Amino acid sequence: MxxxxxxxxxxxxxxxxxxxxxxxxxxxxxxxxxxxxxxxxxxxxxxxxxxxxxxxxxxxxxxxxxxxxxxxxxxxxxxxxxxxxxxxxxxxxxxxxxxxxxxxxxxxxxxxxxxxxxxxxxxxxxxxxxxxxxxxxxxxxxxxxxxxxxxxxxxxxxxxxxxxxxxxxxxxxxxxxxxxxxxxxxxxxxxxxxxxxxxxxxxxxxxxxxxxxxxxxxxxxxxxxxxxxxxxxxxxxxxxxxxxxxxxxxxGGHGPVLVFSDADVDKALATSVGGKYRNCGQVCVSPTRFIVEESVFERFRDGFIEGAKAQVVGNGLDPATTMGPMANARRPEAMDRLIGDAVAKGAKLGTGGERIGNQGFFYAPSVLSEVPLDAAIMHEEPFGPVAIINPYKGEEAMIAEANRLPYGLAAYAWTSDVQRQRRLAAQLEAGMVGINSHMIGGADAPFGGVKWxxxxxxxxxxxxxxxxxxxxxxxx
CATH class of the missing domain: 3.40.605.10 (Aldehyde Dehydrogenase; Chain A, domain 1)
Known part of the structure; x- marks a missing residue:
């Protein structure tokens, strides 16, 4: 060792x-x-x-x-x-x-x-x-x-x-x-x-x-x-x-993820859950705001909750661990504040929302849904293991929500419609866009954002x- x-x-x-x-x-x-x-x-x-x-x-x-x-x-x-x-x-x-x-x-x-x-x-x-x-x-x-x-x-x-x-x-x-x-x-x-x-x-x-x-x-x-x-x-x-x-x-970022009804929802879930809880969500390009078309909202939300519960939280040196602790004492405090504020304003907590154990800085993988716009977490980058999943009606409203914040680092979208893919590539305000993929980096690819x-x-x-x-x- x-x-x-x-x-x-x-x-x-x-x-x-x-x-x-x-x-x-x-x-x-x-x-x-x-x-x-x-x-x-x-x-x-x-x-x-x-x-x-x-x-x-x-x-x-x-x-x-x-x-x-x-x-x-x-x-x-x-x-x-x-x-x-x-x-x-x-x-x-x-x-x-x-x-x-x-x-x-x-x-x-x-x-x-x-x-x-x-x-x-x-x-x-x-x-x-x-x-x-x-x-x-x-x-x-x-x-x-x-x-x-x-x-x-x-x-x-x-x-x-x-x-x-x-x-x-x-x-x-x-x-x-x-x-x-x-x-x-x-x-x-x-x-x-x-x-x-x-x-x-x-x-x-x-x-x-x-x-x-x-x-x-x-x-x-x-x-x-x-x-x-x-x-x-x-x-x-x-x-x-x-x-x-x-x-x-x-x-900073506040990564929007647009999930359309024609998407491969199972693949979107498998990829998004892994992306969300990678490094305990402490990633500037972490997928965070899941903007889901109404017809697949419940399926996506419930699948995400199952994926969150399946995470193995523990010491990163344990081979069985899939999500380690947060990096310092400030981060669990921020999670408590943001999740508590969202729930107080009417958001539904699907899982998580609490610290784990009595040593270190472990926090449960968390899922919030139907989060109101006035919740702080809808504006402030959480930088932690929490997914925000909300339903929306149609492409125009979904793109508007994705571009609503002053941040523009990474954005993601899941759809099988090729013409929509091209519209999203042009209209999403981000320095990096992943379509049907969360792989947006590489040694040969520029990494950076726009706006704030x-x-x-x-x-x-x-x-x-x-x-x-x-x-x-x-x-x-």
Whole structure:
């Protein structure tokens, strides 16, 4: 069994331990017990990280595609070798089932290998000009990147934040979540062990507002990449604006799922139940608001309740577990508040709606139906194991409900009507749309949202280009 590692920051390749620094207690969400003490950066640590990042950019912007690709491919190989250890650490920190954490490792492997190939595809172009003149358009690395990653995908989020800048030729300062530090450190260590110069990538932890204000106030930082809530994203965007720092924002969602009467309801149920309770519902693209045509509403609702009751809730290290605990004490409190408010306003609770056990942060898979529009959960992302299932009359009303909120990250639809599929693809206001599928991501596909769900993309060629700037050069 993998032991939980000692915790530190990484600056210039050095492991920076506690000393006199403040610390944060990392807790196992399955037991509520302490895993370790994480040192938090002070101002001197952040200044040193910025200084090293500037040095790292001067080095890495001159690197060849072959050098960048070799590091990314080498890190991918090391992640395969260390997959079980990385996955167990992620499960200890975040709670998700070991099998889900291992898939997350392999997601990073695929992304790093894709980005390695992308290093050779960062093409510019030459413009047509009269004889004697030459005009070219070049892609160049934007500069040092400040990258802030949340706790819900403790391996995958750091992988996204590190892989794109490194492929583009940038340096990066990673501030991953204090709840899941060892997972992020494990990903970075694979890159360093694969030959990444130590100046190119740093990992710091700290009080989030202190770290973000300090880094974004520095003229060294040229790009901010943030994944998290819309509220925090708006705050960081304002800080970034003072120095005109470019931003990629992957923010909150409230995933609508449209289920039409002509859909394969059994397949929609099997897919949606698994998608809803994956990672205990703590997924930004989690299917949440089920917008079901009236004629199949009761069948879909009752089937979903059966699927929720069939989930095996327990410690993520138990092979029988299909849903682990919530990641921290704040999340069960949020579930109690949102579900309690909905029921008080007339919603029907089909199952769940309560905590499980007297240790850790376990919450029962929950299903609400016929939820009134004035319930808070109809407007606020629950980020937990609760499905909202309501009946609607026809396509127009269903699309209107899907687009009602200011969020636009992921949307899903189930229908066998090909013409309707095309209408939905055009009319749903989301950065990613899944039709008869909940598979909306991939190493080669852009991942991002619209409206309050943010702007810019991670993954795919777009993820690397988000860490680059255009330059037009005209020679007479």
């Amino acid at each position: 993998t032991a939980y590692p000692s915790l530190h920051m990484i600056i210039n390749g050095e492991k920076v331990a506690g000393g006199s620094r403040r610390t944060h207690t990392v807790v196992n969400p399955a037991t509520g017990e302490s895993l370790g003490e994480l040192p938090l950066a002070d101002a001197a640590d952040l200044d040193r990280a910025l200084e090293v990042a500037a040095e790292g950019f001067a080095i890495w912007r001159k690197s060849t595609p072959q050098e960048r690709a070799a590091v990314l491919q080498g890190a991918a190989r090391l992640m395969v070798e260390r997959a079980d250890d990385l996955a167990r650490i992620a499960t200890m920190e975040e709670g998700k089932p070991f099998a889900e954490a291992r898939i997350e490792v392999m997601m990073n492997v695929g992304l790093f290998n894709f980005y390695a190939g992308e290093c050779f595809r960062l093409y510019g172009r030459e413009l047509v000009r009269p004889e004697g003149m030459r005009s070219t358009v070049r892609w160049e690395p934007v500069g040092p990147v400040a990258a802030f990653a949340p706790w819900n995908f403790p391996l995958g989020n750091p992988g996204r934040k590190l892989g794109a800048p490194i492929a583009a030729g940038c340096s990066v300062i990673l501030k991953s979540a204090e709840e899941t530090p060892a997972s992020a450190l494990g990903v970075l260590q694979c890159l360093l062990d694969a030959g990444l110069p130590p100046q190119v990538a740093q990992a710091v932890f700290g009080v989030p507002d202190e770290v973000s204000r300090h880094l974004l106030a520095s003229p060294i930082i040229r790009k901010l990449s943030f994944t998290g809530s819309t509220v925090v994203g708006k705050h960081l965007a304002k800080l970034a604006a003072d120095n005109m720092i470019r931003t990629t924002m992957e923010l 769900s943010g702007h810019g993309s991670e993954d795919g060629p777009e993820g690397v280009k988000a860490c680059m700037v255009l330059k037009a050069v005209h020679e007479g």
